[in-house]
Amino acid sequence: MQSKATTPDQYIAELPEDRKKAMQELRETVKKNLPKGFAETMQYGMISYVVPHSIYPGGYHCKPADALPFLSIASQKNHIAFYHMGIYSDPDLLKWFTEEYPNYGKGKLDMGKSCIRFKNPKNIPFDLLGKLTTKISVDEWIKRYESFLKK
DSSP: OOOOOSSHHHHHHTSOHHHHHHHHHHHHHHHHHOOTTOEEEEETTEEEEEEOTTTOTTOBTTBTTSOEEEEEEEEOSSSEEEEEHHHHHOHHHHHHHHHHHHHHOSSOOOBOSSEEEESSGGGOOHHHHHHHHHTOOHHHHHHHHHHHHTO
16 A cells, blocks of 8 residues: 655555554654664655665666665554565564564564554564664665665
8 A cells, every 4th residue: 555645644644543543653763763864755655764865876777766765654554564675685683573573563473574563553572673773874775775775
């Protein structure tokens, strides 16, 4: 479910009432914990946190006009999603997250490669997602991203 909203505020305003509070809290959690240098924007119909062109002029290799994506949050049809590219690219970070999840999360972890899904907004472990958000700096993300491009 991609939104046509052009700003994060507009995106949240257009959500169903049962999703607004959780998405706003998730957004605030990310913004509070996001390392310096990342920028909030709308990308691919989601609230996204990217490495802006001012820091990484080459942008995303698949579409250089787009800033380098890092993290996104979205209200999908059946869940709220937290997309974290660092988890997808770093086995140690994935291991840390999956080991920590039972200490914070309610229920079974529902996760794809970079997507963590929450069917019940009341079960979102905001503290854990905040800690995850702090784990990779802009410089670390660029270095990791470029190492995968070279492969």
